[in-house]
Amino acid sequence: MSPARNAGHQARPPDFSPREFRASLGMFATGVTIVTARTASGELAGLTASSFNSVSLDPPLVLWSLAQAAGSMAAFANGQHYAINVLAADQQALAERFAARDVDRWQGVEFVEGVSGAPLLTGCVATFECFNRSQYTEGDHVIFVGEVERCSRRAAASPLLYHGGRFYTEHPLQGSQADPSAPQAPDDRFVGSYLGYLLGQANHAVYRDFENAITAQGLTHIAWRVLAVLHDAALSPDEPAGVAIGQLAHDVLAKQPTVTKLVQRMAEEGLVALHADAADQRRTLVLATDTGQRIAAALIAQAREQETTLLARWSPREAETLKRHLQRLAQGR
Ligand SMILES: Cc1cc2nc3c(=O)[nH]c(=O)nc-3n(C[C@H](O)[C@H](O)[C@H](O)COP(=O)(O)O)c2cc1C
Structure with a gap:
């Protein structure tokens, strides 16, 4: 008409x-x-x-x-x-x-x-x-x-x-108690709004394209996390001698025996070096070798590039706020 x-x-x-x-x-x-x-x-x-x-x-x-x-x-x-x-x-x-x-x-x-x-x-x-x-x-x-x-x-x-x-700038419903009896819009259904689900989906979106880069280096996901932590540690003045296995297990979200076995294998592959802590001989410290550092640096550059692409339509302030909230959540605060 x-x-x-x-x-x-x-x-x-x-x-x-x-x-x-x-x-x-x-x-x-x-x-x-x-x-x-x-x-x-x-x-x-x-x-x-x-x-x-x-x-x-x-x-x-x-x-x-x-x-x-x-x-x-x-x-x-x-x-x-x-x-x-x-x-x-x-x-x-x-x-x-x-x-x-x-x-x-x-x-x-x-x-x-x-x-x-x-x-x-x-x-x-x-x-x-x-x-x-x-x-x-x-x-x-x-x-x-x-x-x-x-x-x-x-x-x-x-x-x-x-x-x-x-x-x-404040939405009137922001922070208020939602009425649980109110009909829910499709996006407010449990699955689409549950924090665990959202984090899982977001994790998938972040790693989807990067996963190939990790496997192309012949690494598992935990091994990549180990190398990333060791790369950061090498830049920090607090851990010049390396990272203790207990700390490493905490940082890469794995059990200590798993990380112990993994770093031994990575040491055989020339990616990390292990040595006893001078202050406490019972503690093993882990350092990335030059090869390990080089692989970590290349993967970190790729990870950063992929993050930039993923957040291309976010403002810097939004991206920073997202990370701050995630850190807070991870720390249970
Ligand atoms: C909140 C807000 C809403 C506006 N909505 C309209 C609108 O819907 N249509 C319109 O022609 N102008 C609207 N304006 C005014 C235009 O943004 C404004 O006149 C602008 O200078 C027009 O740009 P132009 O002359 O380069 O086309 C609005 C302004 C504000 C602040």
Whole structure:
């Protein structure tokens, strides 16, 4: 069905001022998006928009509206694709910047290119990559309907909220006791939200591609962990003579007899050297040999590279917060 007008009828003239209208609209709380595009000549376009909404599930359609007077109108009206980036609670500054005039909105902004070239901002809670399906001029705005080609989200991330002309960075439900009798959205079901399951899945995502690098060096997973711990120890002034087997077992999450057997095998393979602790002859210390260090260094470089790829769409602050929380969890705090 094409756009239909209510022909033959007319609206009553408004009995409210523009201010009253805006204030009433402000009672509708929304999220905040930045709509982005790459023009045919390669320029970046983007603006803050809260007029985003869903339209249809099948086909997947969304809408947003743009002021006719907007400087970026030509970029969006003429482009084939755009991306709708739903901002996270810690992205208020970005929302303000992409609504401001006379600033370089893109300076220092991290993004990756979407499937059709539209910029996907790092650190958002969701992105919708849209084909520019249709446009409807209504009043002083143009309504853009986008056909969603790709969408992604960060589960458990908090969106930035907007209401009454103000930003809200704290989600009202954050930290509150959820009502256990409330119906649960699919993502809140036990399996998808259980910490153990999430950690298992995350572990799989982290190691999926790195696993091959470990086996290519002829190592088992524990042997890789042993080499990584010994590599760190060699850089630390506290353990110049090596790491005690008990400490090593603790660090690589294995039983002491298992690690004792493993390091003996690794010593035969020339990856580590064992010697008695000068301060306590009953204690065996383990050091990586030059070969062991070289293999560890190569694997660590690969691990770091793979981590960077995995976290490419996270802001540095998010990545650091994630690691801090994981450390806290591991330490039982
Ligand atoms: C929270 C927020 C929501 C906004 N939503 C919209 C919107 O939905 N549509 C729009 O045209 N402008 C919206 N704006 C205003 C634009 O971001 C602003 O006018 C911007 O300067 C337009 O950029 P341009 O002139 O480069 O296109 C919003 C601003 C803020 C702060």
